[in-house]
Amino acid sequence: MQYTPATDRYEQIPYNRCGKSGIKLPAISLGLWHNFGSVDVFENGRAIVRRAFDKGITHFDLANNYGPTPGSAEENFGTILKKDFGGYLRDELIISSKAGYTMWPGPYGDWGSRKYLVSSLDQSLQRMGLDYVDIFYSHRPDPETPIEETMGALDSIVRSGKALYVGLSNYSATETETAVKVLQSLGTPCLIYQPKYSMFERWVENGLLDVLEKYGIGCIPFSPLAQGMLTDRYLNGIPADSRAGRTTGHLQTNEITEDKLLKIRQLNDLAGKRGQSLAQMALSWLLKDKRITTVLIGASSVQQLDNNLASLDNLNYTSAELDAIEAILK
Template structure:
């Protein structure tokens, strides 16, 4: 086993998930990209160990993260067996089900059949008896909400999940789901949604306001807008960038001249603050205390150390927040 620092918690900040007892690190590690079968295992291991060594105790997965679907969970299972298994009780491991995972009518959406079967498969891939947090990954208007929430309740009562969460929900559906889960006495603690300077959907669809009002946490994914809120694309599209090498989630036509102008203006504001655009973008998400944690991805360990700079230096002033709105809306 690699040596793990005894001081790994000294510099990390941990926030409660809403009004629950569960705390998450300000920065969490997402296994969405870079942990599939196309990635190098030694690099994956180094990323995970660097994260944990610096107090990032939360690893976030889903059944379909890869490629291929399931690969990220299998690779985490190997890392746990070989390196981090002794620290299981110091880790928060989350997974999800809700998107297409296997062929046929039972491997997608929000049925009880799918969610509970998927959780069993996820546990097997990771070599775990339980996950700390199990999410429904997206709203499913064709399945009764009572059925989906009942499946989450069963995940907890069976001992296969300690807490549950909802991902990609909107405010009104969150409110209905919360009422059901409260009646079932299910420890629902957090919402996972896309949120960044460039994507403020949760401010428009009621998710953010409703989460705060109901005492639920929020964890933000894609906080750097798939790399747009970094200096990566300031001078064009690099050949080794995600746009060039993986066209699944970020496309070249996203980088319009208008968007580039916005990125450059935001980058100049960050430079005036003495920090990177990425650091400023992460601080923006955490600006008002509504967001519990930001989910970051990494293709190499050094990126983890860069992301942790969000813990350093001053927060954003009202004037700077106004400028960010001016440059991005």
């Protein structure tokens, strides 16, 4: 059946200015890190993407190695684009990709060389069937490649028309400031930064957010639910089918200590008093900071997507609520 997007989609979600740029992004963006690879059910991912767009989510975040298998998330997303978002709808989407982690064997399939970044983006565009991405990230800093080479590659990628904007991810505050200055000198400003940030991961508050504010750069946190810890999944321990329960998951069981479980339960109680689920409170807590442009979520089902979007129904916090959250997190 031909997909026709909801006519009221742009009334469903707030859009925030991305730093000092002309771009606005939805307060919540959809990441395809999990649940969209070759091992997943294609029609489920397709339904999630459709629902996201119907709800006003215009920003879809990918990377060269997303899957599994690596590259398959981009391939599946490209198929969804062709089937459902062809023609004029491309101009209503912000599509991002990244390169920086291992993608193919040998010395040219990893890190931050010009050869790797340019080649990787060419492959990503082919997989998605696109002429350009809206945002292309250096996924992590390369300790051996001069930062001038990595940033110069991003600059030339924009000038080639293969990306409209550039971003950074996983750089320290000091590395970010250095990279931003190089990009400025080349005439291609950094649009956005993607850090790991949640109630349980607060490193960005120790200088990085100040750097982003200083240079007018947007911020899009990933893993805002701490790999599922900031949900109701772990209130009664570790389920066998959870990320922590799977030996191949990114979240390890030793990360979920009794102390952390106590914090999760206390936060869940506070969320209930706010009329939110724990996941909804965790997302809205990030958005309370105006330096945060959008929060990047994953979704394994349409229902989970809708639940996370409901976090936007209550973005206001009293000082007492914020103090209570800090007391719990200590």
